[in-house]
Amino acid sequence: MFPSVSLKSFNTFGLSQSCNRLERIQSQDQLLTVLRELKQSNAPFLVLGGGSNVVFTEDYDGTVLQMAIQGIQVYEEEECFRLEVAAGVNWHQLVCFTLENGMPGLENLALIPGTAGAAPIQNIGAYGVEFCDVCDWVEYLDIASMTKHRITAAECHFGYRDSIFKHALKDKVIICGIGIRLAKAWSPKVSYGPLSELPAKDLTPKAVFDRVVAIRRQKLPDPEVLGNAGSFFKNPIVEAAQYAELAVRFPQIVGYGMEDGRVKLAAGWLIEQAGLKGFKLGQAGVHEQQALVLVNLGSATGADICALARLVMQKVLEKFGVRLEAEPNIIGHQQLEAENE
Template sequence: MYKIKYFSNLSIKDLNTFRVDLTAKKIIFIKNIKSLIYILQICKLYQIPHLILGEGSNVLFLKNYQGIIIVNRIKGIKIVEKSNNWLLHVFSGEKWHDLVKYTLNLGILGLENSALIPGCIGSAAIQNIGAYGLEFKDVCHYVDVMSFKNNSIIRMNKNSCKFSYRNSIFKNQYYSECVVIAVGIKLSKKWQPLIFSELENHMKPKFISAHQIFNIVSKIRTKNLPNLKKIGNAGSFFKNPIIKKKHAEKLICLYNIPYYPQSDGLIKISGGWLIEHCNLKNIQIGDAAIYQKKKLILINKKKATPQEILQLAQIIYRHVLKKFNIHLEPEVDFIGSIKKIKTSDLFTLKNKKIIY
């Protein structure tokens, strides 16, 4: 009935940016909503575990997946011009960086600070991606999701999505209830550059264009981040922790620690600095290591197993907790043999046996 491309018992190495070499019972590529509904109905009828994946840029598979991996390739971009804004409707299988380039070339400005962020549009909403002063929530107008219960598509406005730092309602409460189908993005025609510290060094003269920002961000990210085509990684493995002001003040008194006051009175601390000052510079578990240019990133140097990557992450977590009394929160999702694994089951101060 539907033209669906699928494979059985194949490696998922090319479907996750960590490039862990595991397998899935079945891998299915879908290009339209009807095909997605059809596959989800089969999974529901026969109680088959399933996982919807974009570029696999924010997951760590811990075991061979004993279900169906549905690879989202639902694409399309619709643009409506208003007197003061551009309204974009973007389907979730589009790549984020491709959207940034596409809009910039059309003279639709506002996404340039997020150049070269990996992943698809769906994960942009789920993770509330961000870089250099811009987060997805800043440009989000709405998110269209499809319910797993009745396949109905619901439009959620920005305020209903509960966006926070690298988080949303789709990463938590709605994770097993719906799938992101498309997002609405609203960009003002009155463009103003978002200035960040590294950008100030390039502002000669004071005026800077969106294209220049795009090029500068791309250059910085290319220089400082591992090449996904050569080194397996999922970007920042841990979030920069956000802690209470009283706790932060104690740390600031003891250490010359980078910190960033938040609008809600909390303090964001540099997670990379915490890791660097735990004497973990040269630690390596098998082929799993800390990326030296950016300590929040864990890398698969060649043939790291998921257990090696997880063990390295657990060691980092315990050291930071013991020294600074800060719980580093993983940014990645952990996928077991049939479902997502809770972070709380994997990270603890005690040297527990790895659970997956």
């Protein structure tokens, strides 16, 4: 069957790929029904959230399940609020909902694109806060057994931009909902980057939210205007000895010490120092304001984006001896290793 349904509006890069069939999943019953049908016919399928973490490099010869299940339930306890959030809820709208209803704790994660169901997969994070810091549980459907399961945050094996959903449970489950715990005793997380400039007397959840939104809008392009998937590369983590060597060669290098003694480097700084900020390769480009972001300048293909990503990885490896790793999932047959590996 020739792919016939456009996926351009279902991926934030705005890539003009297609699929055979698109199902917008708006309930768990619908998900079960569609999955049973697909399994009976042994038909391939792909689960998609907000499309903010994918690069399509070719048409998808199968069915795309776009998770659009909605719903937020709030349960108040003495020391916290517990939220049950459906997988299709827009993440930024969830952040706004919690603040508007006096439940702070997600403000550092404002304006991150995507859906709630995708948050645990990537363990999304920004400005010193990660999803794992507020996660209570994750509920998923096991594709093989067609049964629902709920696992705790500890069982998700969260790491930096990592989780069990990228490893043991990859392609085996579909996340249906998440549980979030927000402590009533709010304490601001403002030690990271520009947030540290906030005056102590003005530290409110709304003030932190406003600063995060302002920073992201200043540095990151709007996908509606310039196709992108947000930060394209993870901030690489190196051993302390390697960081010490790099700091001698590059005194201005940006790094953040971690509890285990290793150091997380700012990938955007590495890319900029490699001379690639604003660099263009055909219709794909490195954003002029934030080198961590790759953009579709108008008519780029997924192959164009991957070619640019490989070049960036190669140049950073050559200059710093540091390997970058892409954040988005590549849907197709492209590989993203640096060319000299």
